[in-house]
Amino acid sequence: MEERTRHLMAHLPYLRRYARALAGTSAAGDALVTRALEWYLDQDDEGTASDPTAMRVALYRRLDALQDEEGTPTPGSSHPVEAALGTLPETDRRLYLLVNLEDLAVADAAVVLDLPGAEAVERLSRARETVRTRLAAVILIVEDDAIIAFDHAETVRAMGHIVCGTAATMDEALALAAEHTPTLALMDIRLAEGDNGIEVARELRRQRFLPVIFVTAFPDELAKRGVEYLGPVIPKPFTRDQIEQAITRAVFTPPPEEVREMAPPGL
Missing domain, CATH: 3.40.50.2300 (Response regulator)
Incomplete structure (x- = not known):
């Protein structure tokens, strides 16, 4: 349990950063992170405790699921990059965030988003080009x-x-x-x-x-x-x-x- 908690604490800043980008505000993002951590700590499976990447993937998947459960659109932003990302389909926006902001490998980001690996590569390439042309x-x-x-x-x-x-x-x-x-x-x-x-x-x-x-x-x-x-x-x-x-x-x-x-x- 100690190893599991240590890894969770190490992931916390990254989870908050992704959740903030996912939900649109710091408050909404922190609320998602709190719920995701509560969910994870309630799980009996300790299999990811010794695998930091697997733990991150599981937590990012949970953050996505919680955001989808909210059923509320991500607030618009005057920030130029966030505005550019806001023009992407939501799956492509999350893929871009996971790879470019969170440094996940494309294969791991594909697992988070339930995408075939080849499709994730193609969608990421299109998303990057869209952002480049808009920003x-x-x-x-x-x-x-x-x-x-x-x-x-x-x-x-x-x-x-x-x-x-x-x-x-x-x-x-x-x-x-x-x-x-x-x-x-x-x-x-x-x-x-x-x-x-x-x-x-x-x-x-x-x-x-x-x-x-x-x-x-x-x-x-x-x-x-x-x-x-x-x-x-x-x-x-x-x-x-x-x-x-x-x-x-x-x-x-x-x-x-x-x-x-x-x-x-x-x-």
Whole structure:
């Protein structure tokens, strides 16, 4: 039982994230997660206790079933990615979320949704293309290494997004942000002229909410300052897959009202 509980606790943040995307609001998502956990703990079968993936699949299946039992449509959203996903058939939307947001293998996502494997691959390909054609995020790159900045830009453009500019200093970053109103920033910590990406992120946060992904050779610096809430960290050296996955996740950052409630006072 201890192993089962430990795995459940490890899955909880991911279940909440998927349920929020599934139901449309944090409150509705948390209610689904609570019911799914109660259901799972009532099961006599301990077979998935030692298999984290099987446990996730079972819990995602239960979340889907509970959402379907509610019989209520997912609320509309002004968030550009959620709006784009909302144009998909519901099964395709869930498939996209399970693979792109939750990092499930397509085969496991197919099990969650009771789809044949080949059909899941085909539907996911169509869903990704639909989202790409309906959505182009505007991304600011804050990086003083020209080669890394170029690689970021190539990755962003390959995903179908727009690079609004590349900045090597705080002044350049703030000027580009003011001019283009980006929807996301890829941010190094150590910048040119002694500037610091953490301070850039804090100033952008003060002016308006902007999701930030830190890509840095100093991944512990946010934790040392107690500002992990500013954004996720990808340590250098990195892969393009890491950048792509982080960008996909970043667009599901809570809206400004929720983020302000989560941030420490005065920051």
